[in-house]
Amino acid sequence: MSEIPGLRSAAGEQQGRQIPPASLARLTIYLRALNSLLAEGIERVSSDELAEAAGVNSPMLRKDLSYLGSYGTRGVGYDVQYLNSQISTALGLSQDWRVAIVGAGNLGRALAGYSGFQSRGFEVVALFDADQLxxxxxxxWLRVSPVQDLATVLGRTRANMAVLAVPAGVAQSLCDELVDAGITSILSFAPVVLQIPDHVQLRKVDMATELQILAYHAQRAQDPDLESGPRARAAQ
Amino acid sequence: MSEIPGLRSAAGEQQGRQIPPASLARLTIYLRALNSLLAEGIERVSSDELAEAAGVNSPMLRKDLSYLGSYGTRGVGYDVQYLNSQISTALGLSQDWRVAIVGAGNLGRALAGYSGFQSRGFEVVALFDADQLxxxxxxxWLRVSPVQDLATVLGRTRANMAVLAVPAGVAQSLCDELVDAGITSILSFAPVVLQIPDHVQLRKVDMATELQILAYHAQRAQDPDLESGPRARAAQ
Known part of the structure; x- marks a missing residue:
C-alpha cells in the first residue's frame, strides 16, 4: 500500500493510486455525512464541521480527501455537492450498481429492507432463496425468486453485484453459480473461505470476527499492563 | 501501528504489542479454521495447510502468528489445540463474553440466531426491542425483552458486550443507555456516528460502506488504466 505524501499534486496524478483501506472506509462515512448535509440544503462545510459529523479529526479528514486531490479552500471550506460527487466518482458510485441478494433468511431480509443502500447508490434488484415456503x-418491493432461476433472473434484472447471505455449507456452490452467471463483485456474509477466480472481487463480513476484534480491544482496555498512554479505542 | 520485525523473540515481549488490524482480522479466520480441524479430530497442521484453509499464503500466516510469538516447528507444524488456545487468549476469548442484542428486527434476529457466535466464544444472553408486538x-432460546427493562435485564444476565441493531435515529440514545448500564464493549450496525466516553470500546459495521468499498475495487478492476501488474483483489 503506497502512501501519498501530503504535498499538493494534480488530481490527475492521484487517479491511479490505490486508496488505503482505512481511508477508503472513512471516505464512505464522509459521503454519508455529505448526503445528510445535502438533504438539509447545506451548500458549504468546513473541514472541522465535516470531520466532526464523521467522528474523525480534521487532519485525518484532510489527509483522506487528499487522496482525491481535494483540498477545500481556506476560510471557505468544501462545496458539499462537488465533494459528494468527487468521492462518489472515486468510489465507483457514478456507475449504476444493481445488487442481487442470495438468501432471504433474516440477514437477507434485513439487507433487502435496508434503506441505506438505495440512498447510497445501490439498488437491490433481486432476492433469492432455496426454501419453497x-x-x-x-x-x-421485491418478490423472492427461486435460487434455481439464479442465472435467468440475474440476466433479466441486469444485476452486477451480489450479496451472499447464506449458510456456510452452501456458500461456495452459490458463489460458483454467481460467477458462472457473470457476477464479478460479491459481498459474502457466509463464515467460510470462498475460492474465486482472479477477475472476481470478493469482500467478506464475518459477524463473529467483528465481535472477536471487539473482544481483543476490550481485553486490552481492561488490562493496564497492555495499554500505554491514552487508551487505544477500537477503530470505528 | 508498530510492526514487529520477523525476528524470533520471546512470547512475553510480544504480549504488550498491539496486533495490526489486518492481522487481527486474519487471526479470527485462523481460529475458525482451527476450530474446524479440532472438530474433525485433527491434531497437527502445517502452515501451508492452515494458510490454505484460511485463504491466505503461508508467509502471511507465519507473519500473523509471529505476533503471538508462535512459530510452529519445521517439518512438524502447529499443534492445533495449542495454537487455538494461543489465538483465543491473544484475542481475549479466554474471558466469558455475554452478548446483549438491542433491536430484534431482521438483523437482530439474524444475529441472535447465528450459530457462529456460540462456537466462537460469544453467548447471546439477551435480546431487546421497543415494539410491543x-x-x-x-x-x-431467547425471549425478546422490552427495551425499557434494558438496565435490569443487562444486570440480571451479566451481559458484558452489546450489539446495536437499531435504526440510526434511536442508536445514540440506546448507546447512552448501554453505557449508563455499565456496558463497555459495543458493536454497532446503525449507520450513524456515535458519541461514546473514552473508556468504551465501539466497533462499527456499516453494510452500505461494505458495498461501497467493493464498488471501489470493482471499478478499479474494470478500468485497465487504474490497475498495474496483477489485478488487485478486494481484501477478503
Missing amino acids: IVGTEVG | IVGTEVG
Missing part, C-alpha cells in the same frame, strides 16, 4: 413471498 | 416473542 419463502419463494414468492414479498420483502418490501 | 415483538416483545415477549421467542427467537431461538
